[in-house]
Amino acid sequence: MSDALGGATARQVEERFPRKLRMGMVGGGRGGMIGAVHRRAALLDGGVELVAGAFSSTAERSLESGRDLYVPEDRIYGSWEEMLEAESRMPADKRLDFISVVTPNHVHYPVSLAFAQAGFNVACDKPLCHTVEQAMDLVRAAEENDVVFAVTYNYTGYPMVKQARAMVENGELGEIRKVIVEYPQGWLSERVEADGQKQASWRTDPARSGIAGAIGDIGSHSENLMSYITGLQIEALCADITTFVPGRPLDDDGNVLMRFTNGARGILQVSQVTVGEENALKIRVWGTKAGIRWEQENPNYLYVVSNTDPEKIYKRGNGYLVEAAAAASRIPTGHPEGYYEAFANIYGAFTDTIRAKILGKTPDKLACDFPGPRVGARGVYFIHKVVESSASDVKWLPYNPPV
Amino acid sequence: MSDALGGATARQVEERFPRKLRMGMVGGGRGGMIGAVHRRAALLDGGVELVAGAFSSTAERSLESGRDLYVPEDRIYGSWEEMLEAESRMPADKRLDFISVVTPNHVHYPVSLAFAQAGFNVACDKPLCHTVEQAMDLVRAAEENDVVFAVTYNYTGYPMVKQARAMVENGELGEIRKVIVEYPQGWLSERVEADGQKQASWRTDPARSGIAGAIGDIGSHSENLMSYITGLQIEALCADITTFVPGRPLDDDGNVLMRFTNGARGILQVSQVTVGEENALKIRVWGTKAGIRWEQENPNYLYVVSNTDPEKIYKRGNGYLVEAAAAASRIPTGHPEGYYEAFANIYGAFTDTIRAKILGKTPDKLACDFPGPRVGARGVYFIHKVVESSASDVKWLPYNPPV
């Protein structure tokens, strides 16, 4: 990651990049939640500045929001189309290094496509878009235009998730047999969208959210986390998704059985109606030698169990962790890191890759550790397959992602 | 429960029973695990004495085992048939008040049937027997011969499980929407049965264990716990059971999706190959108002969550618990109770019902709180349906238990 502001354990900057990267935003205005997260994450390490944006779907609200953020007024835009046009004409020393797309889901596709095709690097929130076809368009647009493109599956930014991935990869778990990933939330247990709760409104609206509700939002996070850590390929799945809250057009709960190509078995379960649950993403993986457990709400720990040794609690920031986990930490062990820092690690890798591109260098291995459009496309495919399976009487639906 | 030995919080004995109940055992000899548990559980409260037994499948080993236990030699038998014959002729003042059947599964049926038909009260380990037909025979035998018959699903004996059941029943959770019960173990992650490990040998042998392995052993515990707490009826299920360890004829892992008649959804997952897991039975139930969580390995706590209040940890032995939970405790709060005490609560209710029967009284409500043969039959049905579903391409298998 860009390490301009230093840190106790973060890796050293080998070569100082000569300036801050210039960031633009589409979305992220007043009243949003995830836009502010993207900003804090992108700016946390001091190597990025926010210089432009179309922050809202109305010009007035965009202006107000941009002023809140101390963006120069001449670079606050009333629409993303206006922004694209104006920013495309900027001279090199003012030109945006990347944009962040932090709108409701239905806007991801047109914005990301247009900016990528115009040569802008893009960080787009997840899920990437509504259909697999759109996703493949974005894969192609990114690759053909040679833009750095991130899909902000932020949970893979946690140091202990990186430790987990490394331990699976190193064979410390043996052959994987079973995976359980779950993501229970409770905030949609009543029909809060009927009261105009902004987050709930668009997430429960098929026109904006897409084909799925809970599965689209937190199901795709779960699939991504599972794939990132285990590297397993789903061979077939069997899903049961449900809408518990009357009047809601999309699912708010889902349970999925999975079979993997290596013979492993899995369960993915998510819910937004499990009252009292907050953001309890959790994954457990067992192999022939050892098992691991990680919980997002207490992310600085990774639990490792086996039949032969005491349970071990790996803790962020310690010397016994792998390099990828060490490099993703900013402060000494025992000083809790959280959601922002994990999100910032996605941005750190994304922006380091942009810096390498600008410098004409090959990004190092850690800089490449962020989810790209192919990962985003696999997420969209997963959402569609779960919905298809749930509607089907056939038990096992074959699974063949496009990328 | 019989409260002869007292306790800080246990309910008072209203009328002293004039003597200890006389217990006989079938199984439970040297080298077994569960037989010793039954003995300690039955004897814990001081109201029972062990006076007879056919402790092993060989006469010599039975004799050795009976001597270990200070059972008079004239009541140590070489086979259960011999025991049945001899004990049936005992005079009233020596006659057994009940027998405990603690053999491998395949012996449950003939022993329990024969003793029940001879008028002996029976406590039989779970699962009750191999087939639903056998189970229904036992239901009839118990009812026609008016014997008190318990199936020792011991996990429902924990005080905090009783608290959970009461909270569901009282409506404190609202309408139930989702249930997740899981029971991961790791002790069969390698083929230990090939090395003669006694517990592993019979549990992985269809002739002795029955149609299922993990599902039969810990799957049936899970189903029972879920049913006891929630009272929900399964409408249909969809199962995927697997044998991971080569050479093993029965499943060692299983995942089951469930739909309940009230519209709730559920997941039941068990494994004996999840390395590093010990006996991690855990249940979570969420309703429209609140959710609960209970974990067998730390059984003195019940966690309650909602969208409106701080998470609450109910702890065994406190004044705010329901009567059924209070009566199931023996020592003050903070003095941990465990597996034996829960098991003893099953025996306590079973033996109190026997005492009431002897006295010609109606047992009180708490004394009736033990699993009987109908519960046992439902457990056997569950095992068969899971196996059937797993072998089927049909997604949802309808579920219609015989009782």
Next chain:
Amino acid sequence: MSDALGGATARQVEERFPRKLRMGMVGGGRGGMIGAVHRRAALLDGGVELVAGAFSSTAERSLESGRDLYVPEDRIYGSWEEMLEAESRMPADKRLDFISVVTPNHVHYPVSLAFAQAGFNVACDKPLCHTVEQAMDLVRAAEENDVVFAVTYNYTGYPMVKQARAMVENGELGEIRKVIVEYPQGWLSERVEADGQKQASWRTDPARSGIAGAIGDIGSHSENLMSYITGLQIEALCADITTFVPGRPLDDDGNVLMRFTNGARGILQVSQVTVGEENALKIRVWGTKAGIRWEQENPNYLYVVSNTDPEKIYKRGNGYLVEAAAAASRIPTGHPEGYYEAFANIYGAFTDTIRAKILGKTPDKLACDFPGPRVGARGVYFIHKVVESSASDVKWLPYNPPV
């Protein structure tokens, strides 16, 4: 321990003892708490039977209590003096093998002394007695009469406490630098003794409880646990004990700084007015290499930390534990054991030593692992020193226990 009833992990009986040991009780009648614990603990492993007792300070209540317990009426006594006289005359084949003294503190001394001098083996509850002089009388009585004498500091019976002790002894922690033992309770936060709560009444009464309240009850447990695990010798202490509840004549809270002879430092803190705390005895020990943590309310775990490795959770019943911990377990890992089993381990060692004595053998090392009268005397000395220090303006009070 006597292993007549078997167990999954308990060590094997090498030679079967030919009969159950005969136990008598002084105290433990209706309404008591600890008497029932002693009974269940002594009888748990099947090698002991209760045959006599003076269960209460009134003859009528003793009779009622003895009947509850199915003790033959001719061996239920109206007073301990009567019991001593009658039982001393019993023939060898009926004579008591030991008595348990489970009265309020002030009765410990006369009863234990008289029975020990009459040659009876004695298990006495803690604290041993009111004064150091009394304690030394008991040490001499036990030694001169060659009786097996246990003081039931039950918390040292937990398997993971034995593991902790072994790890310190084996040098796995390095040189000990710091010890923190704490025992917060909340049950005396109001003046419940004024309402006739039986446990509270005698514990807050100097005539029955002795010179100290909280320090005498749970402070002495804390000192014992600390000494058992660490083997450290206190060199000097500095105490501050307090009575928070108006009208209570004894302390209900105490904080003690300690300096040990090896240079280590320690804190012991106990309270009975820390509302909401149940029985939260906890010990932490750090050496130059590693630290450990054990908590009575979740006793099946031992936490081990170091600067170089992940935190480790040792769990009861696993193959990696030392022999003393393994032998103190009865059931497989993950099946929680609790307070009774730990208490039963004290009785198990005590009764195995009695059996060895009867057989004329040397008890094995594990059988000797119970607290004797010298340990009891050190506990009484500790209580007195804390009270003395608290009343003094001198900062450090030298500490020279009599044994």
Next chain:
Amino acid sequence: MSDALGGATARQVEERFPRKLRMGMVGGGRGGMIGAVHRRAALLDGGVELVAGAFSSTAERSLESGRDLYVPEDRIYGSWEEMLEAESRMPADKRLDFISVVTPNHVHYPVSLAFAQAGFNVACDKPLCHTVEQAMDLVRAAEENDVVFAVTYNYTGYPMVKQARAMVENGELGEIRKVIVEYPQGWLSERVEADGQKQASWRTDPARSGIAGAIGDIGSHSENLMSYITGLQIEALCADITTFVPGRPLDDDGNVLMRFTNGARGILQVSQVTVGEENALKIRVWGTKAGIRWEQENPNYLYVVSNTDPEKIYKRGNGYLVEAAAAASRIPTGHPEGYYEAFANIYGAFTDTIRAKILGKTPDKLACDFPGPRVGARGVYFIHKVVESSASDVKWLPYNPPV
């Protein structure tokens, strides 16, 4: 706090401040730890920019560090004296709004004093300075020059600490009886300062660290947290501080008994040699009605216990929290916040107070919730009293802080 970047639960900006505040730093160059924390904390909410600094004790290193941070070269200084002189002459539209002093302790005093006397607002790391006299100079300098002055006791910035403080203040705990604050670390368990570890070097050097080691560093944090939450006044204390590591001139461990003016009792214990401990600051407070527990390493939870109700876990971000806790959160519940956010809350209140001062307004109540120089002076007094007590044979040292 300044809320320019928004957040899910943070309070709204009532009036937008027209520009970012301008921050300068003294200290915080390459290789430091706390300087980067201050920067991320100050900048997290988007209302501050870093524009000047004397980042190191050597001009060359300061220049390198300033370039890393994209500070304009003409405002990177070779010494703080040079910075003071140059920045004092800046025109109003470039003048610094505040400086942050993030040097080793011995530099705090001269820098803070000089800048405060020159009219700059100051955020100084803790402990404030070496002596009580210096501290009182700084109190006067701040007050006479009307500068906003913060001492960054960051642990009071956590939302759940604010919840705890409010619950004590609201009387939910009743009258406080007992307080235990502890801060175990293990990183100085060996003489790492001899190997040139930068953090260890100055912290164990009296010339730079001051009169105390562990007590000065983490002891003062502990005292501050305790005072912030409970509002109790120490009446007398009794301390035992120790240097365990040979060759180290300052204490690395300390235990302190405290008596408070309301009759409550307390223990404060800190260590830097308790191996395996990371940053385990923890506080427990019990009153007549309820008790609370908070742990820095898992800061999003506050545990509340009582004798009458289930234990409650208050969690950050929920609707049931007090305003001060709610306003200190940035993201929805279940998305873990950590050390940076708490630190940022101190800066948020400090900078909001500066904004109010610039606007000529009275800062609102929440903006005033940061530790000022009087709190800093009390911390210095505490350190000195602990050292004095430890060296004394008198048991109780009276405690009369200067402010």
